[in-house]
Amino acid sequence: MINNLYPLKFTPILKDKIWGGQKLKTILNKNSDLPNVGESWEISDVEGDTSIVNNGSLKGKSLKDLLDVYKEELIGKHNYKTFKNKFPLLIKFIDAKEDLSIQLHPNDELAAKRHNSFGKTEMWYVFQADPGSNLIVGFNQEMTPEKYLKHLNDKTLTQILNFDEVKEGDTYFVEVGRVHAIGAGVMVAEIQQTSDITYRVYDWDRVDSEGNERELHNDLAIDAFDFDMPDNFRVTYDKTPNQSNEMVSCPYFTTNYLRINQTLQKENNHDSFIIYMCVDGDAEITANGSSEHIKKGETMLLPAAIKQFEISSKNATLLEVYV
Structure with missing residues (x-):
């Protein structure tokens, strides 16, 4: 499916x-x-x-x-x-x-x-x-x-x-x-x-x-x-751009800080969905032939079955969340 x-x-x-x-x-x-x-x-x-x-x-x-x-x-x-x-x-x-x-x-x-x-x-x-x-x-x-x-x-x-x-x-x-x-x-x-x-x-x-x-x-x-x-x-957490920086990891969720100013090829290596919350700027997320725009104050869910995807932005800050 x-x-x-x-x-x-x-x-x-x-x-x-x-x-x-x-x-x-x-x-x-x-x-x-x-x-x-x-x-x-x-x-x-x-x-x-x-x-x-x-x-x-x-x-x-x-x-x-x-x-x-x-x-x-x-x-x-x-x-x-x-x-x-x-x-x-x-x-x-x-x-x-x-x-x-x-x-x-x-x-x-x-x-x-x-x-x-x-x-x-x-x-x-x-x-x-x-x-x-x-x-x-x-x-x-x-x-x-x-x-x-x-x-x-x-x-x-x-x-x-x-x-x-x-x-x-x-x-x-x-x-x-x-x-x-x-x-x-x-x-x-x-x-x-x-x-x-x-x-x-x-x-x-x-x-x-x-x-x-x-x-x-x-x-x-x-x-x-x-x-x-x-x-x-x-x-406390790092803010290295264009990579996932771990903020919180507990048995219930992991949240990373992701500041993007280019196109990233991403892999989902977790046995989990991934949620992106956009807290600044805007980005394009492309997966499985579908491209969706996300801007400040919006949230997106990538199903666990999607293993490869792309995030593209000139300037965005995302919170990356999975279980």
Whole structure:
């Protein structure tokens, strides 16, 4: 069936959020009438939010349809054996006009037991940040459950959180069990396990248009924390042009930084699909006789069955993701 497969693009699923803004529309040209677009789900197999192909002969087919038909040709033999007809990653662009809630995510074991879901290991690549804007990741001191709960109950949680001022290109690996939040003025590309399970522990005491606070999950969250995690969440990586530079590699995904200013002949030596997120410039990706254009703010999926392809650009920055 490989002759049917080609570089796939999907219709973004846009999410209105209390903390969302306008950058996904104004900077990334996402088409929406929503007032506060906080997230663009680029590739999703979350129940109720399945991505739909918007290019080529498979246009109109859902990601679930593709998995049903193409199986390991779409995601790779090992991935299909592990995940069956469930796409393993959720790919997003996020715009925080206001601070997101202070939150964390459960691990696979806890998520499966409580929610019949995967855990939510994730990473962020900052591709725009207003001056002085921050990410919150981890604590600024050694932490115990008792100390954490005291600050939570005293409403002094922000005193023990680690605030990092960020700029374009900064990258963070957020493992399950680590407290975190995207700060106001930051726009990120987010790569994560397919999961929408978030434990919200503090929401800045804000209310919606009807005066209601959002639900908190502190009873669930306390068991999900890993208070002994080292401060290893900041990612350093090379930016050598015209080659894949590893940023994050974990059991759930590998992400590389790829800056291109020429034509590259690429091989997929992984038993996996490859996703390209364009975070700057634009490029042409050619595979299996089909050529597709990708520009800043767009995402493309190369099925696992495509082993040789070409990327051509005068100036583009791509995040290259596979499992």
